[in-house]
Amino acid sequence: MAEMTYLEAIRQGLAEEMARDERVYAIGEDIGAYGGAFKVTEGLLERFGAERVIGTPISETAIIGAAIGSAYLGMRPVAELQFIDFVACCFNILTNFAAKSRYRWGAGVPMVVRGPCGGGVSGGPFHSANPEAHFLHTPGLKIVEPSTAYDAKGLIKAAIRDDDPVLFLEHKFLYRRVKDEVPDADYVVPIGQAVVRRPGDDVTVVTFGAMTYTALEAAEQLAQRDVEVEVIDLRTLSPLDHETVLQSVAKTNKVVVLHEAQRTGGIGAEIAAAITERGFEHLDAPPVRLASLDTPVPYNPGLEAAFRPGVEQIVAAVGQLVEY
Amino acid sequence: MPTSTATRPSDDLTRDDRLELYYFARLTRDIEERLAVLYRQNKVVGGLYRSLGQEGESVASAYALAEDDAVAALIRNLGSLIVQGIRPRAVFTQYMAKGTSPTRGRDLNLHFSHIPDAGGPIVVGPISMLGDLVPVMAGVGLGARMRGRALVAMTYIGDGGTSTGAFHEGMNFAAVQKLPLVVIAEDNKYAYSTPVSQQMALARIDQRAEAYGIPHEMVDGNDMLAVYDASRRAVERARHGDGPSLVGVDTMRMRGHAEHDDMRYMSKPLLDAWKARDPIARYHAHLVETEIATETDLAEIDAMSRAYAEAEADLAEAEPPPEPDTVAAGVFAGDHFQPTVEIVYSPFREKRGTPRHAPASEAGS
Ligand SMILES: Cc1ncc(C[n+]2csc(CCOP(=O)(O)OP(=O)(O)O)c2C)c(N)n1
Numbered sequence: 001m002a003e004m005t006y007l008e009a010i011r012q013g014l015a016e017e018m019a020r021d022e023r024v025y026a027i028g029e030d031i032g033a034y035g036g037a038f039k040v041t042e043g044l045l046e047r048f049g050a051e052r053v054i055g056t057p058i059s060e061t062a063i064i065g066a067a068i069g070s071a072y073l074g075m076r077p078v079a080e081l082q083f084i085d086f087v088a089c090c091f092n093i094l095t096n097f098a099a100k101s102r103y104r105w106g107a108g109v110p111m112v113v114r115g116p117c118g119g120g121v122s123g124g125p126f127h128s129a130n131p132e133a134h135f136l137h138t139p140g141l142k143i144v145e146p147s148t149a150y151d152a153k154g155l156i157k158a159a160i161r162d163d164d165p166v167l168f169l170e171h172k173f174l175y176r177r178v179k180d181e182v183p184d185a186d187y188v189v190p191i192g193q194a195v196v197r198r199p200g201d202d203v204t205v206v207t208f209g210a211m212t213y214t215a216l217e218a219a220e221q222l223a224q225r226d227v228e229v230e231v232i233d234l235r236t237l238s239p240l241d242h243e244t245v246l247q248s249v250a251k252t253n254k255v256v257v258l259h260e261a262q263r264t265g266g267i268g269a270e271i272a273a274a275i276t277e278r279g280f281e282h283l284d285a286p287p288v289r290l291a292s293l294d295t296p297v298p299y300n301p302g303l304e305a306a307f308r309p310g311v312e313q314i315v316a317a318v319g320q321l322v323e324y
Numbered sequence: 325m326p327t328s329t330a331t332r333p334s335d336d337l338t339r340d341d342r343l344e345l346y347y348f349a350r351l352t353r354d355i356e357e358r359l360a361v362l363y364r365q366n367k368v369v370g371g372l373y374r375s376l377g378q379e380g381e382s383v384a385s386a387y388a389l390a391e392d393d394a395v396a397a398l399i400r401n402l403g404s405l406i407v408q409g410i411r412p413r414a415v416f417t418q419y420m421a422k423g424t425s426p427t428r429g430r431d432l433n434l435h436f437s438h439i440p441d442a443g444g445p446i447v448v449g450p451i452s453m454l455g456d457l458v459p460v461m462a463g464v465g466l467g468a469r470m471r472g473r474a475l476v477a478m479t480y481i482g483d484g485g486t487s488t489g490a491f492h493e494g495m496n497f498a499a500v501q502k503l504p505l506v507v508i509a510e511d512n513k514y515a516y517s518t519p520v521s522q523q524m525a526l527a528r529i530d531q532r533a534e535a536y537g538i539p540h541e542m543v544d545g546n547d548m549l550a551v552y553d554a555s556r557r558a559v560e561r562a563r564h565g566d567g568p569s570l571v572g573v574d575t576m577r578m579r580g581h582a583e584h585d586d587m588r589y590m591s592k593p594l595l596d597a598w599k600a601r602d603p604i605a606r607y608h609a610h611l612v613e614t615e616i617a618t619e620t621d622l623a624e625i626d627a628m629s630r631a632y633a634e635a636e637a638d639l640a641e642a643e644p645p646p647e648p649d650t651v652a653a654g655v656f657a658g659d660h661f662q663p664t665v666e667i668v669y670s671p672f673r674e675k676r677g678t679p680r681h682a683p684a685s686e687a688g689s
């Protein structure tokens with residue numbers, strides 16, 4: 001066991017996989033000597049050489065294209081997007097080439113596309129995205145977003161070992177703020193499994209990523225009022241672990257779906273719909289969605305705080321559900 | 325620039341090689357003629373995109389590859405797949421959306437792949453979004469290098485496709501990484517209805533490569549041996565670690581964009597001028613003039629090709645459609661199908677018994 005940050009856990013998971021399997025390699029902008037914009041790949045060039053830590057021109061489509069082509073030849077690329085917002089630049093090749101390849105041709109693309117997502121750091125409209133909804137609607141792509149160092153390492157390893165393309169969302173707010181115990185022994189966190197972060201009988205809060213901590217803080221406050229909130233951290237966003245969510249709702253009968261991306265057409269809509277369709281008889285109140293406003297992510301900290309859901313809104317929403 | 329005839333790579337082609345080239349071009353046209361009939365009979369499920377007038381360049385460029393190299397064809401590069409041994413039946417089943425097609429009826433025309441773990445030709449199919457095959461084939465070259473395989477990746481791009489961002493990104497990446505990539509850029513005068521003059525402000529399509537520091541040359545795309553020569557030089561450069569090349573081919577799309585296109589925007593005088601430059605007729609005349617073959621020899625090849633195309637089409641027609649209940653399977657690993665595309669040898673390859681231009685490349689490496 002060693003305590004490490006979320007960022008160090010990703011780096012360690014990646015390095016271990018590169019050491020374990022010579023087909024695994026890293027590709028992206030400034031990931032070599034500089035170690036990447038956030039230093040996730042720091043030290044990898046020295047350890048694995050320029051053949052396996054490939055710095056690229058500013059060409060997101062070429063990065064993903066190279067990853068796809070090399071994956072066809074048996075490699076296991078881990079492509080870094082400097083900020084996940086730039087996934088928009090390679091949306092086509094990712095959704096049309098990589099994601100459809102298996103279904104069309106039976107040819108898998110065992111590729112990980114990873115990058116920093118999320119707000120709360122005044123990144124502004126182009127460095128704060130939570131793009132999961134765009135890709136939830138893309139059959140053939142898996143999406144994961146860890147909230148702890150333990151999960152970050154276990155999920156990056158699972159993603160690298162997966163035979164299909166995985167979008168690995170790293171919440172940049174958590175990179176250096178979250179630190180927890182990570183085992184020394186090899187382990188993976190299986191893709192497709194949510195986890196209960198805090199048990200409770202009164203209301204379920206379904207969330208993931210940095211919002212997990214916001215939900216836990218709200219749950220702490222609510223506990224002082226004898227309201228026990230069950231917090232579920234999805235960890236994998238596609239395919240969704242509906243079972244864990246439905247089991248919780250069957251117990252609490254009330255649910256808040258919380259996420260940092262904008263509300264309309266967000267992943268919360270899908271989760272709420274699934275709960276309503278499959279768990280209607282368990283519900284004592286309509287599912288509540290808490291999400292960001294339907295605007296681009298604003299730069300000013302005050303504006304961003306007003307844009308995102310926070311502890312207060314969670315406490316209020318849970319309070320209303322309890323009264324319902 | 326093309327060198328003197330004394331050093332032309334095609335000088336090394338045997339009589340049978342030269343006849344094989346003719347056969348592949350003929351077969352490509354015959355398959356498409358048969359597809360046109362099936363299309364008019366409503367047996368082709370989607371559209372039909374012909375390479376009429378361009379068969380020569382697709383065939384002659386791919387002929388420069390070794391048999392187990394990688395090729396990625398666009399819709400008008402059927403010839404390159406035929407050269408690399410894709411069985412015509414597979415192409416017919418694709419157009420007719422059969423359950424036994426390489427994509428099990430899930431995708432159309434030349435949108436299929438064949439990626440064996442080792443040995444045999446690699447075929448990477450396109451997606452409709454033009455340009456993406458350039459970075460993907462750069463990636464195939466990268467993967468090959470990392471896997472210690474000396475293969476060359478070849479792909480095609482139209483004059484329209486060279487205007488995409490993906491083309492630029494892929495070319496530039498291949499250049500800085502010195503990847504074994506050969507790009508055949510086809511100036512066939514139109515991109516759907518858009519003339520080349522509205523696609524680029526360059527005199528020649530191969531000048532696109534200048535921006536990336538990639539060696540390039542322009543050839544008469546309807547002269548099969550000229551295309552072969554330029555492609556072979558590019559393939560050899562790639563194989564010897566000298567990085568990517570671009571071969572620009574000057575040719576003409578002799579039909580509309582697809583069979584449904586009324587061609588109203590196409591210049592009649594231009595079409596007439598190019599009709600006289602038909603690549604197969606020209607190569608036929610060349611073979612006769614140089615006394616490599618007689619009219620009778622070539623008529624025999626014509627008959628063999630036509631009969632083969634017919635027979636393959638008939639086999640494909642008899643294939644069943646996919647079972648509707650297979651629709652949900654195979655999005656992810658586990659319940660997916662393994663693609664199987666039969667690789668076939670031409671009668672000339674059977675006779676030769678050895679891989680295409682093997683002695684030359686062995687001597688050269
Ligand atoms: C990125 C993209 N935009 C639009 C299209 C629609 N489209 C299909 S073929 C075509 C023309 C292609 O012209 P060119 O690249 O010159 O190839 P050619 O058809 O002449 O062989 C267009 C516009 C497409 N396939 N991809």
Ligand SMILES: [Mg+2]
Pocket residue numbers: 482483484510511512513514515516
């Ligand atoms: Mg064109």
